Amino acid sequence: MRVLEAPDWDRWFGTLERAFGGALVNSVEEREAWRSVTECERSVGVWDGDECVATAGAYTFGLTVPGGGVVSAAGVTMVSVAATHRRRGILTSMMRRQLDDVRSWGQSVALLTASEPAIYGRFGYGVGTRQLSAEIDTSRVSFRVPADADGADAVRLRYVALDDARESIESVYARQVHGRPGMLERRPGWERKLLIDPPERREGATALQCVLARRGEGDDAETVGYALYRVKPGWEPAGPKGTVVVDRVSALDPVAYATLWRFLGEIDLTSGVSVSNLPVDDAFQFLVSDVRRSNIRVRDSLYVRLVEVGAALAARTYQAPVDVVFEVEDAFCPWNEGRWRLTGDIKGASCERTADAADLSLSVRELGSMYLGDTSPVALAAAGLVRELRPGALAEASVAFVSPVAPWLPHGF
Template sequence: MTTELRPLRRSEWDLWYDGILRAFGAAGDLDRELYRELTEIDRSVAAWDDGEIVGSSSLISFRMTVPGGAAVPAAGLSMVHVATTHRRRGILRSMMRRQLDETRAAGVEPLSVLTASEPRIYGRFGYGMATRELDADIDTHRVTLDVPPESDRLRLRIVNDPESVLDVCEAVYARRVPQRAGMLERRPGWERRPLTHPQPGREGTTAPACLLAEDEKGEVRGYARYALKSADDDHGTPDGQVVLRDLEALDTAAYGALWRCLFDMDLMRVLRVRGRPVDDAWLHMVGDSIGLCRPRWGDALFARPVEVGAALAARTYTVPVDVVLDVEDAFCPWNEGRWRLCGDSAGATCERTDDPAELALSVRELGAAYLGGTSLRALASAGRVRELREGALGAASVAFATDAAPWLPHGF
């Protein structure tokens, strides 16, 4: 049998999306209309065999914050699947080849990013784990929370229709985007993404509500969108859960006020936290053992430079750096060779050079270290980065690091 890989047509979208739902074992398609709107048809492909779609992938035109605060164009790879019946035929490799070649040819996005259901797949295509995320199940009956005194000055109110305050929440989110690497500017339509996952009733939760923190002028300083899941223990004692969906705040007062209210909700015992930054401030506000919160850290965003020079020049560096990198990139050979990176907190350049290499690494390690969440020194300890000039590793590792841990606020 032969497989044809070609651009998606708008008339084929439903068939294409049905294949994706089957591949990911989705129980329903409640998000169908949202994703119909968000899909960039001209950046989507399908693999066909005898009239059936057996593979798919799509690119999304994002702008992502990088160290230094700039919003850099990034191609978000999504909707990737290959039917079980068509594995080991090179379909995935063909789709990855096509998407990266087209991204490079367009000359707009120096980065490619993705979230991975099966992370082991993408390393061979040059993607490194660039951000992690924090999950926790906090027993709010046993864990105390100490918030700043200024939190008492804010007014809190619950809005049962999150859509009615979507604009003010997005204004808070937009102000937060430049403050942490890995955050995504929300293109039109993507502001609805946090309202649709999970759907009301999924996993027995209520419809979502929105908690607002406002100052004395009525300005919204922060928000938290959440749902409730009622339950009783074996003795009939209320044992419900608060399921936090997303939370953003402009200052520590609003942040503390929101978290305290989530801790204090009647008849709820557990605050379920998913996909938060690994250095989230609540970790330092709990007055008891963090073990009672059952924290878990997992992978989130994977990144790879499409154009090494443009990508490394697009971010800034914590301390001055001047280093020659010998980059290996078998899948995108235009990146291979030696690059001189010179930069500091004001900006950077990264250009081809014939000077002797000082660090050797693959593009996968560059992707992992790019947002500052993975240390070059740690990668070197694992044998993934080689120091060719004494002292080069320490200087570069400090330069690539960021003050705040990078974080992806939602999947795509």
């Protein structure tokens, strides 16, 4: 196992592609975008002679936590082991090396999105955010908009080429990133990677289209939202039955957001809107005329691992005063084992080692699930994963850890 060197990137990335069943990228532009965001100094490969047989990497992100603060986090990515080299402990060795590295980099949290969720629990990762998807029957569902949506303060929608829209999209994103736990501050290069639109990824739909929502006139106009989407044509004997496939839709205020959704639901020759990644508390659920015909589903999204328990818990705020002692189990990162006293409120927190009696007993995996406010300690206790040792401690922690807005990961990595 060794740190990835730039000249080896193609072979390293080829190992990853083979492990995921084939080519992950097919265009020169997309391949260069993947290469440009790879942090070689934070990536490792396992080599058997001249053959690369396993890969793992980490991106540098700023992770928004409850309270609006940002912690430096390692976005674990590109993890693979060749099918010829399974059951030799390679994955465990890479995870061991990686978490040691993350700690040495001074990052208290590691993140990942799991292709197979069953793999990463044993390394201390817990489900930290969920995502909502929907298949909306727009032949029978309409979108309401605020009463003043078409008045003097109305937003105007305009088609804009992706390259011309990139700066406006990033501006809207940057204004939102600190308002919701789970969102990521990104290094330069991601704004280009996330807008690459290779034809082989379209699955019969059009090229990616962009509509900007703007308020005001001329040079004073401000971009307040955007929608990125494709249209997948479809026909049946009764007429057109196309689908609007939403990539992202975002806005800075309710009027702009509702206006964008109304637009998506009324595109000619379509009768459905498909969207795969929204926050579980997303406002669209309250804009639709019939939520049942929106076919909403929820699934796991971001997995969170506390690498330094004390630093991570002290980096966020808490919705109510809290003073609890956790007995933490963490066999994979033993420096986290033991008792930690968390004290804090909406203004800030501290988390230090203590010899005091424990109030709650749990593993670091459960702390990861609780960290961003998605999962209540009460729910985990009902599954037998958190034990209450002091009466009342469970309710105290559950109220404190909640986030007013649901945590959400806006895109994969």
